[in-house]
Amino acid sequence: MLTYEEIMLLITALASVFSVIAVYYAIIEKNLVRAVVFSAIQSTIYAFIYYMFMAPDIVLVYIPVAVGLYPAVILILISKTEKVEKQ
Amino acid sequence: MRHILGLIIVLLFIIGFSLVLIVAGNYILPSHEIGMLAKYYLYLAYNPWQRNFTVMSPEAVTSIVWDFRGLDTVFETAVFYLAIIGSIALGRGIVKYIKPEEEELGLSLIVKTVTRISAVMIIAVAASIALHGHLTPGGGFQGGATAAVAPLLIIVIFSHYYLLEKGVTKDLMLFLRSLGLTGIAIVAIIVYLIALPQGIHAYVLQNQPKPDSSIGLPAYINGQLISGTLWFFNLFEFFAVMAGFTIVFLLITIPERAFRKEEEGEKQ
Amino acid sequence: MISLSTYLLTIIVTSMIMNLALALYGIFFKPHLTKKIIALTILGDTANTFAIIVGYRRWISPHSPSRPPVLVDYANINQEDLVNFVNTAVDPLPQALVLTAIVIGLAVTLFLVFLALQIYRLYGTLDVREIKRLRG
Numbered sequence: 001m002l003t004y005e006e007i008m009l010l011i012t013a014l015a016s017v018f019s020v021i022a023v024y025y026a027i028i029e030k031n032l033v034r035a036v037v038f039s040a041i042q043s044t045i046y047a048f049i050y051y052m053f054m055a056p057d058i059v060l061v062y063i064p065v066a067v068g069l070y071p072a073v074i075l076i077l078i079s080k081t082e083k084v085e086k087q
Numbered sequence: 088m089r090h091i092l093g094l095i096i097v098l099l100f101i102i103g104f105s106l107v108l109i110v111a112g113n114y115i116l117p118s119h120e121i122g123m124l125a126k127y128y129l130y131l132a133y134n135p136w137q138r139n140f141t142v143m144s145p146e147a148v149t150s151i152v153w154d155f156r157g158l159d160t161v162f163e164t165a166v167f168y169l170a171i172i173g174s175i176a177l178g179r180g181i182v183k184y185i186k187p188e189e190e191e192l193g194l195s196l197i198v199k200t201v202t203r204i205s206a207v208m209i210i211a212v213a214a215s216i217a218l219h220g221h222l223t224p225g226g227g228f229q230g231g232a233t234a235a236v237a238p239l240l241i242i243v244i245f246s247h248y249y250l251l252e253k254g255v256t257k258d259l260m261l262f263l264r265s266l267g268l269t270g271i272a273i274v275a276i277i278v279y280l281i282a283l284p285q286g287i288h289a290y291v292l293q294n295q296p297k298p299d300s301s302i303g304l305p306a307y308i309n310g311q312l313i314s315g316t317l318w319f320f321n322l323f324e325f326f327a328v329m330a331g332f333t334i335v336f337l338l339i340t341i342p343e344r345a346f347r348k349e350e351e352g353e354k355q
Numbered sequence: 356m357i358s359l360s361t362y363l364l365t366i367i368v369t370s371m372i373m374n375l376a377l378a379l380y381g382i383f384f385k386p387h388l389t390k391k392i393i394a395l396t397i398l399g400d401t402a403n404t405f406a407i408i409v410g411y412r413r414w415i416s417p418h419s420p421s422r423p424p425v426l427v428d429y430a431n432i433n434q435e436d437l438v439n440f441v442n443t444a445v446d447p448l449p450q451a452l453v454l455t456a457i458v459i460g461l462a463v464t465l466f467l468v469f470l471a472l473q474i475y476r477l478y479g480t481l482d483v484r485e486i487k488r489l490r491g
Contacts (some may be wrong), residue, residue: 003358006360009364009367009422012167012367013364013370016366016367017098017101017366017370020097023199023374023378024094025090025396026381027380027381027394028393032387035390037394038395039396039397040102043400049367050404051403051486053324053407053410053411054226054422055410055423055450057149057224057450057454058450060216060225061232061457062280062400063453064232064233064236065457066462069179069235069461070403072239073391073468074389076468077339077392077472080343081389082387084390085386085389085482086369086386086387097377101366101369102366102369104372105362105365105369109357109361112357114366116365116412117408117409117410118412119415121410122446124448125410125446126441128447129440129444129447129450130441132424133432134428136434145425145426146424146425146426146446147424147425148425148447148451160455163456163459167459170459170463170466172464173466177466177469177473178469222429231458232439332465333463334375335462338469339469
């Protein structure tokens, strides 16, 4: 029988493994817009991990910064420059 | 197909390596105890029985950020200030606002109406986060970062020119940011300035009374907990962070055709 | 005897090490500057996550969970509550350091975005190999 702490750590471990998948695709992806979206997915998972590790302050600063402002600024950069990474 | 294979290798590496790392787990993983210093911080964050050492703020993180390690944060604010100054210096000289004539800018009317409502709500929530920073999770940095979402949203949904016509210009934001930074500097030495005429010994970044310095800002005003300097620090940091980010967003969203027009003008 | 929660924590730490390695690979071997900036943000976030994991505190017993470093009921507090709070709250110091690091990381990233935009205006490309060829 799992205790509550083990359930909480199990969910967090699953989330961190999913963040590795998101980071992998963000690095590999040639289309930069899709890479930014994968990076935003990774940021959302990180915010969840911070919440699970009892850091409400970090969640409050991390959600606007990493889910809102980072992708928006990099999308503005992409819209002004190149959209696809050449091989 | 190659990507899937690479992903499987990465995931197998995680599962395998975590089995190896578990041997060293007792040394690198968090335990049931925390450090002695962290315990002192937690014990003294809000402690009415130790009036000479406490910060009188139930939020341990904010009390570390602005009181126990306040000097760190002041220097971090200086780094933030310099990064913004660097961005402004790079964007200097290309600020030419040529609004296209007779052209509807931005997205559709429905999106604009929703943005009008939600931008006000974002600012309200951000102000609430910043001003309750000494009671609940939050503070100047969090509130400022949240409030900076609203100008970016307006720039993307309406246009770069809409914000300028509403009066949110670079100069106003520079003024607000300077106001915030000056406020932080003044609040950092305000206890010293109060103590100086009375001939009492006091420190820079002092908040509550210390064992050898009996002066400090009041923790309660009218029964409301403001935790001395923390409330003012959060307020001014909110302005500094929000205005600093808004300047950079205003500069980064200048349409490229304004820049190209100027470049052509230089060549002729 | 190794408990299940120790193993789960090890998986989290190993995932973060893997994210760090992938982000470093992106910074060093990807030729496009935008991709380098994306990888840099991932690197910074992962480093911050390590600090948060260090500050975490395991539950003392299954019925007394660890809690955030915020004293909820401060108005009518007594000594016993305060000692209980100190004995169960997580470490606030890494959180305070990460808090400022995130905001400054955003400011530095904005500066890098400006630099990349200026490079594109001058060279017409963001590919490092082509910028190298265009030099001089």
